[in-house]
Amino acid sequence: MKKHFIYILLVPLLFYCLPLGHASAADDASNQVIYDILVDRFNNADQSNHEQVNLENPLAYHGGDIEGITQKLDEIKELGFTMLSLSPIMANTQNGYHGYWIENFYEVEEQFGTMDDLRQLVDEAHKREMKVLLEFVPNYVSKQSPLATDPAKADWIVPNETVTVDAAPWLSEVAVLNQQNEAVQAYLLDAAQYWMDEANVDGLRLYGVDEAQPAFLERFTAELKENNPAMLLTATVLGDNTPAYLLENDAIDLLENRAYNRTITNIFSNPDQPVKDAYEAWNSSGSKSTGLLQIDTPFTPRFTQQFAEQGRNSVTAWKLALTYLYTTPGVPSMYQGSEIPMYGGAYPDNQRLVDFNSGDSELKEFYTRISALRNEFPALRKGDYKLVGSDKGMSVFSRSYENETIYIAINNDSESRVVSIDGVTSGKQLRGLLGDNITREGDNGAYKIGLDRETAEVYTIEEDKGLNWLFIAPILLVFFLFIGAVLYLSKKQKKRSMEQAWNNNKA
Numbered sequence: 001m002k003k004h005f006i007y008i009l010l011v012p013l014l015f016y017c018l019p020l021g022h023a024s025a026a027d028d029a030s031n032q033v034i035y036d037i038l039v040d041r042f043n044n045a046d047q048s049n050h051e052q053v054n055l056e057n058p059l060a061y062h063g064g065d066i067e068g069i070t071q072k073l074d075e076i077k078e079l080g081f082t083m084l085s086l087s088p089i090m091a092n093t094q095n096g097y098h099g100y101w102i103e104n105f106y107e108v109e110e111q112f113g114t115m116d117d118l119r120q121l122v123d124e125a126h127k128r129e130m131k132v133l134l135e136f137v138p139n140y141v142s143k144q145s146p147l148a149t150d151p152a153k154a155d156w157i158v159p160n161e162t163v164t165v166d167a168a169p170w171l172s173e174v175a176v177l178n179q180q181n182e183a184v185q186a187y188l189l190d191a192a193q194y195w196m197d198e199a200n201v202d203g204l205r206l207y208g209v210d211e212a213q214p215a216f217l218e219r220f221t222a223e224l225k226e227n228n229p230a231m232l233l234t235a236t237v238l239g240d241n242t243p244a245y246l247l248e249n250d251a252i253d254l255l256e257n258r259a260y261n262r263t264i265t266n267i268f269s270n271p272d273q274p275v276k277d278a279y280e281a282w283n284s285s286g287s288k289s290t291g292l293l294q295i296d297t298p299f300t301p302r303f304t305q306q307f308a309e310q311g312r313n314s315v316t317a318w319k320l321a322l323t324y325l326y327t328t329p330g331v332p333s334m335y336q337g338s339e340i341p342m343y344g345g346a347y348p349d350n351q352r353l354v355d356f357n358s359g360d361s362e363l364k365e366f367y368t369r370i371s372a373l374r375n376e377f378p379a380l381r382k383g384d385y386k387l388v389g390s391d392k393g394m395s396v397f398s399r400s401y402e403n404e405t406i407y408i409a410i411n412n413d414s415e416s417r418v419v420s421i422d423g424v425t426s427g428k429q430l431r432g433l434l435g436d437n438i439t440r441e442g443d444n445g446a447y448k449i450g451l452d453r454e455t456a457e458v459y460t461i462e463e464d465k466g467l468n469w470l471f472i473a474p475i476l477l478v479f480f481l482f483i484g485a486v487l488y489l490s491k492k493q494k495k496r497s498m499e500q501a502w503n504n505n506k507a
């Protein structure tokens with residue numbers, strides 16, 4: 001008996017001690033909601049770092065720092081975000097506020113703070129059960145970096161290689177690293193591992209991986225995962241056409257699909273655009289795997305700016321877009337200030353310092369609600385994704401996982417729409433989780449989902465219990481008592497009037 005008792009105690013302990021492995025990292029990635037932070041333009045907490053700060057110059061530092069992020073962790077957590085993704089914080093050339101003009105891969109940019117500030121941020125985030133990613137730039141280095149100016153390292157830089165700054169002006173002061181050089185490969189791998197070890201971050205966000213040498217990237221990501229099996233690796237691209245070798249790289253947990261994200265942005269920026277077009281873009285992208293969903297980024301005109309130019313209401317458009325992003329395949333990565341929401345045109349106007357004194361409480365509340373739904377129902381994170389019905393600007397999708405099916409209805413139309421869906425078991429009803437709408441089975445066995453213009457709903461399936469008499473009966477009782485009281489008082493008043501008239505006539 002004692003032996004059996006010891007085994008019972010040991011079994012859960014053994015499971016606890018088993019390594020998580022890469023599969024757990026990929027699965028963990030699908031559960032996240034990412035808050036994307038441009039450190040210099042977020043929040044200024046340390047007023048002493050002002051050597052390069054110039055608020056009048058949109059291309060200079062504006063004072064945001066690591067301590068400023070730590071101060072806002074509770075607010076970010078309340079919005080439902082589970083992970084922070086920080087722009088590059090390595091030491092940069094003067095005015096490299098965005099982080100892409102790296103001079104030293106092993107130092108924190110002094111305008112942002114210190115390594116101790118970073119460790120404190122990570123510790124405080126972990127206390128709140130939030131993860132932290134650092135953006136890592138494997139392709140470029142500042143033209144002023146010793147890596148680019150040291151004659152002994154001449155073969156570390158690709159000669160005469162330039163970046164098309166019209167498309168990416170923030171890369172105007174970089175040299176391209178020669179990733180075919182074994183010494184460069186070893187240096188970048190060591191630098192990436194340094195931040196994992198020193199700051200205890202949960203992973204890295206690799207910038208512009210479609211510009212990296214395929215062989216280098218394969219080795220780089222594989223070795224990082226071998227050294228840190230539970231780490232998360234996300235990656236962004238600079239071009240619209242994602243190379244096949246990136247889609248086949250199993251070490252990358254989340255990969256950006258720019259063309260797909262642009263389709264989503266265009267749909268919800270304009271009324272009457274069919275939501276099914278987003279599904280078709282996803283279905284034809286050639287990749288059903290989880291990816292980074294971004295409609296608001298530091299490199300594109302802000303989503304609010306784009307739909308405002310089309311005359312759309314900010315809360316309305318954001319609710320529609322958020323419903324799609326939080327309930328369809330992929331992981332939402334929301335750029336700082338989206339929750340306010342912030343305006344801004346092309347770079348650098350889209351990189352304004354966050355104005356925390358403004359904001360819409362209704363929109364912030366919706367962030368919290370839609371995040372809670374995504375967290376509560378695994379089908380919204382991992383389920384199969386199908387288009388089950390569409391009518392002009394309105395579409396209905398289903399997400400199914402194990403024994404759970406969720407329906408998502410989004411009406412991007414300027415008129416009310418109704419979509420009929422099949423496949424729901426007879427005797428059930430669809431209950432809305434955002435607006436408490438209920439859809440019951442029709443005479444022909446179909447379920448007709450109707451939505452007002454520019455609204456969305458998320459439905460679960462439950463037993464059709466018919467009318468809720470426990471709720472309705474007291475209301476009816478009060479109603480009939482009220483009617484009875486009115487009739488009684490009316491009759492009594494009529495009788496009093498007749499008696500008064502009789503007395504008057506008698507007199």
